[in-house]
Amino acid sequence: MSSAILTIDLDAISHNYRTLTDRLGGTAPAGVVKANGYGLGAGPVALTLAGAGCRIFFVAHIEEGIQLRQTLNETGNSDFVHAEIHVLGGLAPDTEEAFDASRLIPVLGSLDEIHQWKQYCDRLERQLPCDIHADTGMCRLGLPPDELDKLELEPSRLSGLNILTVLSHLACADERDHEKNAEQLAAFRRVRQILPHGRASLANSSGIFLGSDFHFDLARPGAALYGIAPVPGQANPMAQPVRLQGKIAQVRVVDTPQTVGYGAIHRVEGPARIATVPVGYADGYLRNLSNKGTGYIGNIPVPVVGRVSMDLITLDVSDVPEHLSAVGCLIDLIGPKNP
Numbered sequence: 001m002s003s004a005i006l007t008i009d010l011d012a013i014s015h016n017y018r019t020l021t022d023r024l025g026g027t028a029p030a031g032v033v034k035a036n037g038y039g040l041g042a043g044p045v046a047l048t049l050a051g052a053g054c055r056i057f058f059v060a061h062i063e064e065g066i067q068l069r070q071t072l073n074e075t076g077n078s079d080f081v082h083a084e085i086h087v088l089g090g091l092a093p094d095t096e097e098a099f100d101a102s103r104l105i106p107v108l109g110s111l112d113e114i115h116q117w118k119q120y121c122d123r124l125e126r127q128l129p130c131d132i133h134a135d136t137g138m139c140r141l142g143l144p145p146d147e148l149d150k151l152e153l154e155p156s157r158l159s160g161l162n163i164l165t166v167l168s169h170l171a172c173a174d175e176r177d178h179e180k181n182a183e184q185l186a187a188f189r190r191v192r193q194i195l196p197h198g199r200a201s202l203a204n205s206s207g208i209f210l211g212s213d214f215h216f217d218l219a220r221p222g223a224a225l226y227g228i229a230p231v232p233g234q235a236n237p238m239a240q241p242v243r244l245q246g247k248i249a250q251v252r253v254v255d256t257p258q259t260v261g262y263g264a265i266h267r268v269e270g271p272a273r274i275a276t277v278p279v280g281y282a283d284g285y286l287r288n289l290s291n292k293g294t295g296y297i298g299n300i301p302v303p304v305v306g307r308v309s310m311d312l313i314t315l316d317v318s319d320v321p322e323h324l325s326a327v328g329c330l331i332d333l334i335g336p337k338n339p
Contacts (some may be wrong), residue, residue, distance in 0.1 A: 261306025
């Protein structure tokens with residue numbers, strides 16, 4: 001059985017939301033909780049963000065949106081119940097009624113999706129909310145330039161739609177000096193000339209740190225909420241909400257030179273104490289940390305030695321007092337010191 005103990009500090013997520021809010025000045029931050037809240041639990045994370053003042057959420061798929069709506073409704077809190085939930089993945093065929101029933105907002109990324117949503121709204125004689133996603137340089141989801149040109153020539157394609165947000169997504173925001181950032185900013189400004197409706201949204205987590213020109217009306221932080229550094233190579237202003245610990249299952253005293261683990265990639269040359277912990281890549285501890293990851297016992301670093309296996313890792317605890325590194329003692333594998 002794995003000894004992995006995962007602790008999520010929801011206060012850290014709340015702190016990160018407020019940090020980003022302060023950074024944005026007057027621009028509103030949404031909360032991106034796709035992929036089950038980046039693996040930390042979309043329900044608890046969304047409720048934490050809502051408690052910190054977040055009223056706009058983004059998910060990837062309709063199923064995530066339906067579940068999130070149920071979670072917010074169950075609180076009975078009027079502000080939470082009426083929060084906006086936007087679905088980045090767009091409008092799949094025959095999902096209009098499901099979007100409507102759960103009060104989800106589709107992010108429309110093609111003329112076909114726009115037509116599909118408009119037909120549904122026209123049939124009901126209602127102006128239901130939606131977003132428009134324009135591709136400004138990622139070549140993924142979103143209206144490509146030729147479809148934007150068609151909208152400019154035929155604005156009637158949007159008649160009857162309640163467009164809440166016009167958005168795009170930055171490709172290289174984590175590289176401050178990348179020329180792509182300026183190119184996409186210029187492209188998005190042109191998009192806004194064609195689609196001046198509703199709010200404008202361009203900045204993701206790293207985009208927030210590119211400066212106010214990228215902020216517009218609404219930012220969509222995701223990774224930074226969960227403690228991931230928004231600007232690589234600089235001090236991380238975000239708090240780390242994740243702590244992964246493992247219990248020592250065995251300590252091997254090595255007196256003679258020998259290798260450790262699969263592939264014999266680490267060789268112990270002198271006296272050492274090697275702790276084995278039942279945590280591995282099956283638990284999400286990355287295999288590329290083989291022979292270079294670091295755990296902590298208190299403030300003492302303990303290097304990963306040898307290869308990360310499916311359900312075991314080995315760490316050199318030679319520098320840790322024996323009473324702190326015995327069988328049953330905990331090692332921090334992910335935390336503030338080793339995110």
